[in-house]
Amino acid sequence: MIGVGMTEFGRHPERSLTDMGREACWRALKDAGIHPKQIQAGFSGNSLAPYLQREVDIGQPILREVGIVGIPILNISNACASGSCAFREAWLAVASGLYELVIAVGTEKAFVGKGAMLDIGSQDFQLMQGGVFPGDFALKARRHMLEFGTTKEQLAKISVKNHKNGCLNAYSQFKKEFTVEEVLNSPMVADPLTVLSCCPNSDGSAATIIASKDLAKRYCEKPIRIAASALRSGTYEPNRNLALFDLDFEASKIAYEISGYDPQDIDVAEVHDAFTIAEIMHYEGLGFCKLGEGGRLIDEGETEIGGRIPVNPSGGLLSRGHPVGATGLAQIAEIVWQLRGETGKRQVENARIGLAHVVGGGREGDVGAGTIHILARD
Amino acid sequence: MIGVGMTEFGRHPERSLTDMGREACWRALKDAGIHPKQIQAGFSGNSLAPYLQREVDIGQPILREVGIVGIPILNISNACASGSCAFREAWLAVASGLYELVIAVGTEKAFVGKGAMLDIGSQDFQLMQGGVFPGDFALKARRHMLEFGTTKEQLAKISVKNHKNGCLNAYSQFKKEFTVEEVLNSPMVADPLTVLSCCPNSDGSAATIIASKDLAKRYCEKPIRIAASALRSGTYEPNRNLALFDLDFEASKIAYEISGYDPQDIDVAEVHDAFTIAEIMHYEGLGFCKLGEGGRLIDEGETEIGGRIPVNPSGGLLSRGHPVGATGLAQIAEIVWQLRGETGKRQVENARIGLAHVVGGGREGDVGAGTIHILARD
Numbered sequence: 210m211i212g213v214g215m216t217e218f219g220r221h222p223e224r225s226l227t228d229m230g231r232e233a234c235w236r237a238l239k240d241a242g243i244h245p246k247q248i249q250a251g252f253s254g255n256s257l258a259p260y261l262q263r264e265v266d267i268g269q270p271i272l273r274e275v276g277i278v279g280i281p282i283l284n285i286s287n288a289c290a291s292g293s294c295a296f297r298e299a300w301l302a303v304a305s306g307l308y309e310l311v312i313a314v315g316t317e318k319a320f321v322g323k324g325a326m327l328d329i330g331s332q333d334f335q336l337m338q339g340g341v342f343p344g345d346f347a348l349k350a351r352r353h354m355l356e357f358g359t360t361k362e363q364l365a366k367i368s369v370k371n372h373k374n375g376c377l378n379a380y381s382q383f384k385k386e387f388t389v390e391e392v393l394n395s396p397m398v399a400d401p402l403t404v405l406s407c408c409p410n411s412d413g414s415a416a417t418i419i420a421s422k423d424l425a426k427r428y429c430e431k432p433i434r435i436a437a438s439a440l441r442s443g444t445y446e447p448n449r450n451l452a453l454f455d456l457d458f459e460a461s462k463i464a465y466e467i468s469g470y471d472p473q474d475i476d477v478a479e480v481h482d483a484f485t486i487a488e489i490m491h492y493e494g495l496g497f498c499k500l501g502e503g504g505r506l507i508d509e510g511e512t513e514i515g516g517r518i519p520v521n522p523s524g525g526l527l528s529r530g531h532p533v534g535a536t537g538l539a540q541i542a543e544i545v546w547q548l549r550g551e552t553g554k555r556q557v558e559n560a561r562i563g564l565a566h567v568v569g570g571g572r573e574g575d576v577g578a579g580t581i582h583i584l585a586r587d
Numbered sequence: 588m589i590g591v592g593m594t595e596f597g598r599h600p601e602r603s604l605t606d607m608g609r610e611a612c613w614r615a616l617k618d619a620g621i622h623p624k625q626i627q628a629g630f631s632g633n634s635l636a637p638y639l640q641r642e643v644d645i646g647q648p649i650l651r652e653v654g655i656v657g658i659p660i661l662n663i664s665n666a667c668a669s670g671s672c673a674f675r676e677a678w679l680a681v682a683s684g685l686y687e688l689v690i691a692v693g694t695e696k697a698f699v700g701k702g703a704m705l706d707i708g709s710q711d712f713q714l715m716q717g718g719v720f721p722g723d724f725a726l727k728a729r730r731h732m733l734e735f736g737t738t739k740e741q742l743a744k745i746s747v748k749n750h751k752n753g754c755l756n757a758y759s760q761f762k763k764e765f766t767v768e769e770v771l772n773s774p775m776v777a778d779p780l781t782v783l784s785c786c787p788n789s790d791g792s793a794a795t796i797i798a799s800k801d802l803a804k805r806y807c808e809k810p811i812r813i814a815a816s817a818l819r820s821g822t823y824e825p826n827r828n829l830a831l832f833d834l835d836f837e838a839s840k841i842a843y844e845i846s847g848y849d850p851q852d853i854d855v856a857e858v859h860d861a862f863t864i865a866e867i868m869h870y871e872g873l874g875f876c877k878l879g880e881g882g883r884l885i886d887e888g889e890t891e892i893g894g895r896i897p898v899n900p901s902g903g904l905l906s907r908g909h910p911v912g913a914t915g916l917a918q919i920a921e922i923v924w925q926l927r928g929e930t931g932k933r934q935v936e937n938a939r940i941g942l943a944h945v946v947g948g949g950r951e952g953d954v955g956a957g958t959i960h961i962l963a964r965d
Contacts, residue, residue: 251820256643256644257637257643259635259637259638259664260637260638260641260643263638265634265635265638265664265666265948266634266664266665266666266948266955266956269820269821269948269955269956272820273823278820278821278822278823279819279820279821279822279837280819280820281818281819281820282665282818282820282955282956283663283665283672283676283818283956284663284664284665285661285662285663285664286637286643286644286662286663286664287644287660287661287662288643288644294661298661298676301679301680301683301685302679304683305679305682305683305684305685306683307679307683440659440660440661441657441658441659442629442647442650442656442657442658442659442660443647443656443657444656444657445651445656459657570643570644570647577644577647577660578644578647578660578661
C-alpha cells in the first residue's frame with residue numbers, strides 16, 4: 210500500500226457521496242504521489258446509497274471526479290464490511306498479477322433522520338419482530354455478563370477509551386471525552402446499551418492505493434505490506450452462543466495462518482466497536498485475550514494507547530464515527546498511519562504490525578460478513 | 588465452468604429474491620454434480636434490491652438457502668453488469684489460485700409498477716432532465732440512422748429475430764413471435780423505439796459454478812473454459828459519437844487479445860440487446876461487422892441461428908427478459924449450454940467458442956460498466 214486518505218467523518222448534509230468520495234480519493238492519490246491516470250482498476254465500497262439516496266453504483270461517478278475513467282470499476286456491498294471487501298478485491302486484483310496499481314474507496318451518507326434505516330432487510334423474520342442491531346447487541350451483552358461476569362462499567366470503559374482516543378484524531382466525528390458515569394447515565398437504547406455505548410450514523414469516505422511489490426518500492430519509501438486478507442460469512446447456527454462471535458474466531462484463524470503472525474505479534478488494532486460489548490467480544494474472538502476475559506483487558510488498560518495491545522487508537526466507530534461503507538477503509542488508513550508513525554499524539558510506539566477487523570450485516574441474528582486484514586511495515 | 592442453472596425469467600410477483608436465487612443455485616450445483624458444502628466462496632450480483640425491495644446484501648440469504656454458509660461471500664453491483672461482474676470476481680478468485688471451487692449467482696426482481704425505477708440515480712443532471720434509458724437509446728438510434736442509413740425496419744428485425752429465438756427457450760419471459768410490422772406498430776416509447784424494441788423488466792436468477800482446471804476435469808466430462816474476462820467503465824467523453832459504443836471497442840479488444848481469438852472465431856454470442864438499436868451497435872463494437880454495417884448484418888440473416896454468427900439464440904433481453912442482476916449469468920448459462928450442444932431447437936451447430944457481452948448503467952449519457960467473457964469448449 211502506497212497511499213491512504215479520508216474525509217473528516219461526521220454530519221455532512223451539504224456534501225454529496227461523490228464529493229466526499231472525491232476528497233478521499235484525491236488525498237490517497239496525493240499521499241501516494243501518483244497521477245489518477247496511472248490507476249488500472251477501481252473498487253468502490255458502499256452499503257446504503259441505493260437505499261437511502263436512491264443512488265446505485267456510486268464508484269464510477271466518484272472516480273470520475275478525480276479523472277479515473279475507462280478502467281475496470283466494481284461496486285461492492287457487504288454491509289459494514291463493504292469498504293473492507295472493496296479493499297480485499299483490490300488486493301486480490303494486484304496479488305493475482307492482474308493489475309499493478311489500483312484504488313479502493315468506501316463512501317457513505319448514513320447520517321439520516323430517525324427511523325430512516327429501520328426497514329432495511331424488512332423481509333427478515335427477526336427484523337419484523339423488532340430485532341434491530343442495538344437490541345441484538347444488548348442480548349449479546351446480557352449473555353456475556355451472565356456467562357463471564359462482565360460488568361456495565363467494563364462496557365462503559367470501552368466508550369470512555371475510544372472517545373478519549375477520538376479527541377486526538379482530526380478526522381473524528383466526536384472530539385469529546387466522557388466519564389464512565391456519563392456513559393452509564395446517557396439515555397438507554399437497549400438495556401444495558403446506552404446512547405454512548407452505540408456508534409453514531411455518519412457521513413464520510415476513505416480510500417487507499419495498492420501497488421504491486423515492485424511498483425510500491427518505486428513510489429514509496431515505506432510501503433505497507435498486506436500480510437493477510439480474510440473474509441468469512443456467518444454460519445447461521447440456530448443454537449449458537451450469543452456470548453461469542455464465531456466469525457471472529459474463524460476469520461482470525463485464517464488471517465493469522467496466512468500472515469504467519471499470531472495475536473501476540475499485533476502491535477495495534479482497529480476493531481469493529483459498533484457497540485461497546487462488540488469490542489469486548491472481538492478482543493476474545495481475535496485472540497487478544499482468552500474467552501470471557503475481555504472485561505479484564507479493558508479494566509487493566511491493556512487496550513489503551515500505551516497498553517499491551519492498543520485497540521481503536523483512531524477513536525473507533527464509537528468516536529471517529531461509522532459511515533458504513535467507509536469504515537473498513539478508514540480502519541486501514543489508521544493502521545497505515547500508525548505503522549508509518551504519523552499519528553501524533555495517538556501514536557502507538559514503534560507499531561510494526563497492525564490488524565483491521567470488521568463485521569457487518571446479519572440476518573436472523575447472525576453475521577453476514579466479517580473481514581480481517583493484517584498489515585505490516587517490513 | 589462445471590455447472591450452470593437458472594429460473595424461468597418473467598413476472599414472478601409471488602417469488603422472493605431468496606427463493607429465485609435458491610432455485611438457480613440449486614440447479615447449477617445439480618448440473619455440476621457437487622455438494623453445496625464443497626463451495627469455497629460465493630459471489631452474488633444484484634443491482635436493484637436495496638432500491639426496489641429495501642433488501643441489502645442478498646447473497647448471504649440466497650446461498651444460505653442451499654446450505655452455503657461460513658465461507659467468503661461478496662455482494663457485487665454494476666447495474667446491468669452486476670451478474671457478469673459477480674462472474675468475473677468468481678473467475679479471478681479461482682484463476683488467482685485463491686480458491687478451487689466457487690459459485691456466482693445473479694438475482695433480480697425488476698418487474699415493478701410503472702415509474703418505480705424512474706428516480707434511480709436521481710441526482711444525475713441528465714436524468715433530472717428526463718434522460719432515461721429509452722430516450723438515450725432513441726438518440727443513439729437516430730444518430731446511427733443518420734450516419735449509416737440504418738432503417739427502422741432493420742431495428743425491428745432484431746426484435747423479430749430475438750422473439751423468434753425466445754420461443755425456443757423454456758426460460759424465456761416471452762414465447763411469442765412478432766412480424767416487422769407488429770414491432771413497428773407497437774406503442775411508441777421514444778421515437779424510433781417502440782415497446783417491442785425495448786426489453787422488459789423481469790424477475791429471475793441465474794447461477795454458475797467455476798472450478799480450477801484440475802477439479803473441473805474430475806467433476807465434468809465437458810468443462811467449459813473461461814478464455815477471457817474483460818471489464819471496462821465508460822470514458823465519459825463529452826463529445827463522443829452517439830452512434831458507437833466506445834466501451835465495446837475497448838472491452839472487446841482486451842477480450843480478444845487475452846483469449847487469442849478474434850471476432851471470426853466466435854461461433855455464438857449473447858449480446859446486451861436492451862434495445863434493438865443496441866444489438867446493432869454491439870455487432871459493430873464487437874467486430875462482428877464493420878462500423879455502420881450492423882443493419883446489413885441483420886438484413887442478411889447472418890446473426891440468426893444458422894447464420895454466420897448467431898446472436899442471442901436464447902432470445903436475448905428482448906425476449907428471454909432482463910432481470911438486471913441476473914442477465915449476465917443467464918447469458919453465460921446460454922453460452923455454456925450452446926457449447927455443450929444442449930439447447931435443442933435453438934442449437935448453433937458445432938459451437939465451440941462463445942461470447943457473452945453486457946453493458947450497464949451510465950451517467951451523463953455514458954456507460955458505467957461493460958463486460959465481455961469469451962468461453963470455449965476445448
